[in-house]
Amino acid sequence: MPFAPGGRGWRLDGALARIEAWLEGERDQLPLWLPVMLGLGIAGWFMLPDRASWTALIAAALGLALAGVAVGLARRTGFALLAGGLAIAGGCALAWAKAEWVAVPVLTRPVVAAFDADVERVQQLAAKDSVRVVLRPIAAPTLPPRLRVNIANADAPPGLARGDRLQLRARLMPPPSASLPGGYDFAITAWFQQLGATGKAFTPVERLSAVPDGGSLRERIGKHIRDALPGQGAGIAVALVTGDQGSVSEADADAMRRSGLAHLLSVSGLHITAAVGAAMLLTLRLLALSPALALRWPLMLIAAGVGAVTGIAYTFISGAEVPTVRACVAALLVLAGLVIGREALTLRLVAAGALVVLLVWPEALIGPSFQLSFAAVVAIIALHEHPRMRAFTAAREEGPLFRLGRNAAALLLSGIAVEIALAPIALFHFHREGLYGALANIVAIPVTTFVVMPLEVLALLFDLVGLGAPFWWATGKAIALLLWIAHAAGNAPGAVALLPGVPRGAFALIVAGGLWISLWRTRLRWLGALPFAAGAAWALAVPAPDLLVTADGRHLALRGAGGSYALLRPKAKDFVRDMLSEAAGIDDELADLDDLPGATCTADTCRATIRADGRDWHLLATRSAYLTPIRAMNQACAEADIVISDRRLPRTCRPRWLKLDKPMLERTGGVAIVFGENPTVRITKMAGDQHAWVALASARPRR
Incomplete structure (x- = not known):
């Protein structure tokens, strides 16, 4: 259609041409925005209050998709609008449907009830000297089908495990909502976990029957570690292997949070990478001992398969939490890339992992675990994909001291990038952020990856023949060093930044700016600094409540x-x-x-x-x-x-x-x-x- 020079149509055509040229230059980055748009729709469902608003969001997103069709699917602009609109609408509809699908009866008022129940999950709470159990009541039609109850350690049957059947009396309450603006809303978590009530058990708690094998593999491993490594380090050791942080004392957990090392306790990318890498390395070394196998068999393919099985097994043993699932998906994609000879450690890998998690657990988007884990990985990969960082970290002929210094500098830069990415999220959810995390992680990550975890694995393996004691002693010493780092960094002057509250609008601006900077590659990426700075200024300007x-x-x-x-x-x-x-x-x-x-x-x-x-x-x-x-x-x-x-x-x-x-x-x-x-x-x-x-x-x- 011809346009008169200087007319509105001519200007629109010129604008579309410029946008098309920009998107052509960013064509490799466009798929990265698919999980972002899906997440935008999910976030919209959680943030908007009612059905009319949710319907309006879906309709507006579908209108955006139709606008893409009108622009033309042969153009990148049109296809991007179509895909983005459908993803936003799909995200909102997905969260809405998931919330309806998981609906179960929820307690409407506090009650005191006596009932029998099967134990579905057991978690030690060292800070509260109690054990937290998820129960399924039996023949109790007035109670929700799934409950979470705390039992004092003195009242809990010894060796309580998944599969046991209990007879107890407890005070049950509806899942509590946030007590203060910006606080943690457990009612949302409980809804998607299908928990209809929470409460506390009274004595006595009687075990009617016990599971013969002592519970799940995760519980048995945790109990074995606590028995083999008594003292302060047992909780950390259990968390590193099983992901169960309930055995970590409150003082140690607080020190890990204040020092920026709390991510080490959540089984995620670091742990999955270490497990998969160790399994692959061991497999390759063992198979390479045979010249015939080394020459005739595809050792990398076999090692990748062993690594994949190890990663999946570790994910299920550790409870399959969101960070672990995300890390496992990413590890599998990396292994697939290695097998076919492609560079797998890219932002596309992260996007694929995010897409899988959001499609299965859309509610994970609003939780700090999902946000922290993905923000850290995106920050690291985006930094290392930058040409200057690639040049800095490229292999070269140099002495061992220069190589060590360069690697330490790269690790420090990565730590700073991660801290910048995580600080807004931590301040939004927890109102605090450790400022020395980048420095603490330089020492803590190698100690955890190359000392603590290998020693713990060796201790568990040698326990099979009764020879694990020396390795447990060494593990305890290594964990003591890790805790010393955490307490020193967490208790140092000015170790923690505090904010009374980050408005949702400010947080949204920071996230949007950070994603814009991280996911684009042309110079227009730096426009993201404007919303990032505006959101940060807004958050810092919010006065403390009186x-x-x-x-x-x-x-x-x-x-x-x-x-x-x-x-x-x-x-x-x-x-x-x-x-x-x-x-x-x-x-x-x-x-x-x-x-x-x-x-x-x-x-x-x-x-x-x-x-x-x-x-x-x-x-x-x-x-x-x-x-x-x-x-x-x-x-x-x-x-x-x-x-x-x-x-x-x-x-x-x-x-x-x-x-x-x-x-x-x-x-x-x-x-x-x-x-x-x-x-x-x-x-x-x-x-x-x-x-x-x-x-x-x-x-x-x-x-």
Whole structure:
């Protein structure tokens, strides 16, 4: 169709030509965006509140696909629009369908129940001195079909394993939602894991029958390691082999997180690579001992097959978590590339792994495990695919010291790239990020890969003939070195960066910018720095909350003049204190509201006055079940700007600004407030949210 020079059609045709030329230059990168678009549709389903919004997203995505058809499928622009639109629509529909497919009955209110149940999974919780079990109740029609219950170690039958049948009595509750804005929402995880309730067992817990082989292979290996390596290092050793981190003490787990070494405890790329590589190397060395086999048999093909079997077996032994599955898929693709003589360690490999995981587990997208593992791998490969990095790491004639220094520098650069990629994700989900991770990983990764894991494998192998003790002793010493690195890096001054909360919009800008930089190759890739920088600036500009209120109204943290926070209930448990500290973005102990200047507390109520931007804010909170005389309560409410209570307050209680009692908090969830001239309020629950786990919570009977 001809266009008049200077007309709108002529300009559109010119724009399409420029876009087409750019996409032609990026033709090898276009497939990488398929899992990104699929993930965009999945994320849209989780972020949008209701069916009308989900339907509108699918319709808009299909409209984008039709626009691609209109542009023309012979053009890369048209095909990209078609594929992207279909992927977005498919991602939203996939998440929606998966949520409906996994639906099971969920407990609607707390109950105390006695029942028999089969043990489906066992996890040790060293920090809580208890064991966590997933149970399937038997002949209990009033209970959900799948429960998660904690049993104190003193009450648990010895040698508890998968397949055992128990008789117990437990207090069960609906899976809890996030208690504070930006907090972990276990209700989503429970929905997709088909857990209908959580709870705690009472004594006695009786084992009616035991599985003859002592549980699954994973459980037997974990128990064997704990018996063979008693002490502090046993939990780390179990995590490295089986992926079960429940045996790691709270102090060691915190040190690993603060030092940026927590990824070593999650069986993922590092562990699968080490297992597959060791299996291939051992196979090649053994087969090469025979000249006839070395000359006549395809040793690389055989070794790749042994490596593939090893990787798959390790994945199932370690529980087949998302990072492990992703790493196993990637390893299989690498092996396939080696067999056919192709370069397999590329971003296409990562994209294929992401596509497999998202198609099977679309809910994994919103979890930190998926985001951290894929972000780390994308950062490393994108860095090493850059021409300058390829030139720097290319083999050359040089002395051993220069080679060692160059390899150490490459490892440090990789660590820095990974830290940049992971920091926004860690700050978004956990409100903290270790700053010395790049340096700590330079030592910790080689120690883990080339010392700890080989020693542990040798110890397990030699235990078959009763000679593993020396190897376990050496493993314990190596793990002690690893823990020393973690504690030294985690406890160093300025080791942890803290943020009270990263808005979803800021996080989305950072992710979009990072993907744009990582997945394109032409100069336009650097346009991604703009949204990345904008998102980072937005996140850093968010002020710390002045007041945090949990969803049940029982706990609050109030910010004092010096930036420290005070807690309403002095006897609050460590879990509550850690949760409030994390949401506040601080690494200090919480004080008691009784000791806060300007606060007056009794056994039943607390009053506090906080000054912000030249204005005094008056707070009233209840902290006991005893009722204050109605006249006194009404007067106290009238004198307060904000009133907080974990029970229903009378209608005559009318504060000047905000009333957060039980009925209001059931609608809003947890609350975070920033005082000032224009105060802002963040809440946990979206208005009109129709996701199944939220709809069930809203339908629960009020008490």
